[in-house]
Amino acid sequence: xxxxxxxxxxxxxxxxxxxxxxxxxxxxxxxxxxxxxxxxxxxxxxxxxxxxxxxxxxxxxxxxxxxxxxxxxxxxxxxxxxxxxxxxxxxxxxxxxxxxxxxxxxxxxxxxxxxxxxxxxxxxxxxxxxxxxxxxxxxxxxxxxxxx
Amino acid sequence: xxxxxxxxxxxxxxxxxxxxxxxxxxxxxxxxxxxxxxxxxxxxxxxxxxxxxxxxxxxxxxxxxxxxxxxxxxxxxxxxxxxxxxxxxxxxxxxxxxxxxxxxxxxxxxxxxxxxxxxxxxxxxxxxxxxxxxxxxxxxxxxxxxxx
DNA sequence: GCCGAGGTTTACGTTAACGTAAAGTGTCTG
DNA sequence: CAGACACTTTACGTTAACGTAAACCTCGGC
Numbered sequence: 001x002x003x004x005x006x007x008x009x010x011x012x013x014x015x016x017x018x019x020x021x022x023x024x025x026x027x028x029x030x031x032x033x034x035x036x037x038x039x040x041x042x043x044x045x046x047x048x049x050x051x052x053x054x055x056x057x058x059x060x061x062x063x064x065x066x067x068x069x070x071x072x073x074x075x076x077x078x079x080x081x082x083x084x085x086x087x088x089x090x091x092x093x094x095x096x097x098x099x100x101x102x103x104x105x106x107x108x109x110x111x112x113x114x115x116x117x118x119x120x121x122x123x124x125x126x127x128x129x130x131x132x133x134x135x136x137x138x139x140x141x142x143x144x145x146x147x148x
Numbered sequence: 149x150x151x152x153x154x155x156x157x158x159x160x161x162x163x164x165x166x167x168x169x170x171x172x173x174x175x176x177x178x179x180x181x182x183x184x185x186x187x188x189x190x191x192x193x194x195x196x197x198x199x200x201x202x203x204x205x206x207x208x209x210x211x212x213x214x215x216x217x218x219x220x221x222x223x224x225x226x227x228x229x230x231x232x233x234x235x236x237x238x239x240x241x242x243x244x245x246x247x248x249x250x251x252x253x254x255x256x257x258x259x260x261x262x263x264x265x266x267x268x269x270x271x272x273x274x275x276x277x278x279x280x281x282x283x284x285x286x287x288x289x290x291x292x293x294x295x296x
Numbered sequence: 297g298c299c300g301a302g303g304t305t306t307a308c309g310t311t312a313a314c315g316t317a318a319a320g321t322g323t324c325t326g
Numbered sequence: 327c328a329g330a331c332a333c334t335t336t337a338c339g340t341t342a343a344c345g346t347a348a349a350c351c352t353c354g355g356c
Contacts, residue, residue: 025302035303040344054351055303068275071268076224078342089279092286100287107280114269114276120219121262127216128262131237132255138240139248173332183333188314202321203333226312297356304351314340321334326327 022058030063031070041069044079046086075117077110085110170206178211179218189217192227194234223265225258233258 024035041047042056046069049056058066065086072082088103172183189195190204194217197204206214213234220230236251 023303034345036346037344039304044343054305071272074224074265074268075272076222080342085279092282097287097290100283100290103283104280107276107283111273111276114273117222117265118269120222121266124219124223125259125262128255128259131233132252134240135248135251135255139245142245142248171333182315184316185314187334192313202335221313228312299355300353302351302353304349306348306350308345308347310343310345312342316337316339318336318338319334320336322332323330324332325330 020060022063024056024058027058027063027066031066033070038066041066041079045083046079075114081110168208170211172204172206175206175211175214179214181218186214189214189227193231194227223262229258 022030024038027033027038028035038047042049047058047062047065049058049062051057068086069079069082073079084106085103088099088106091099092103170178172186175181175186176183186195190197195206195210195213197206197210199205216234217227217230221227232254233251236247236254239247240251
């Protein structure tokens, strides 16, 4: 899907643009997760790799999706939230106006979330600075009074 | 409730530095969490309010702790991680050097985490921009072809 | 021809972070 | 003094996000 980058007729073209594939183990090592996790994400509708017989084969698109998913996770999004965006992203070409507007809503929401997180990080940073300063003070005091 | 705003009976200085108290319900509304959550945090060692008989009374210190805890949560820290810092923070005055160094390690760790999150947010922001742009494009196309 | 390394499904187990229900206590209020 | 309402403890229930175990296939190498 979404081969729109294909100048349509592109049958071979020596330049293997997107031909690299990965096994589940490849991706697992690459992102330091277990295969179980990757299969779980598929089960949750976040990935949809092709099959060669029974085994999954992942392409660039899947790798990017996994990357985005893990990034979302690090930012505290639930898999359901991530899927919500990913699905709409894929459904865009034929998306109706209502869906698109819903997507924009979700995006605004995520954006607000990110803003709050930025502020949280700033504040947390100060707290850490404060704690660290106090810790260092106590430490140096300890070391100073060592020779009494 | 909370008739303790009686600065009248303050024996020493009129300046009531830290005398305000809160009920569990007060804090719950203030931070939009349930009392159950607050009790749970106490059970997990993140809060330690005093008791007036059987009921908990929270002071400024507790409110700040709760605030920090919730902030940590928004940043994806587990309660265990938060407690780790909070406990050491409290134990600092009599902390030995080993504990303090451990604390500094933890802080460096958290800091690295925050840095990664900042980068994640920047990247995610771009993704959102991208998705939004594409969505808007499709939308305006839809609206343009409305009058065919 | 077999073996080990990787892949697969199915299904039950686990942990964190609460929710929810039951049953009781304390205090103000009409 | 009877509600009403906010607080309490105890304990079992729930959800998300995987972990883990069993039992199977399949493929390249010796």
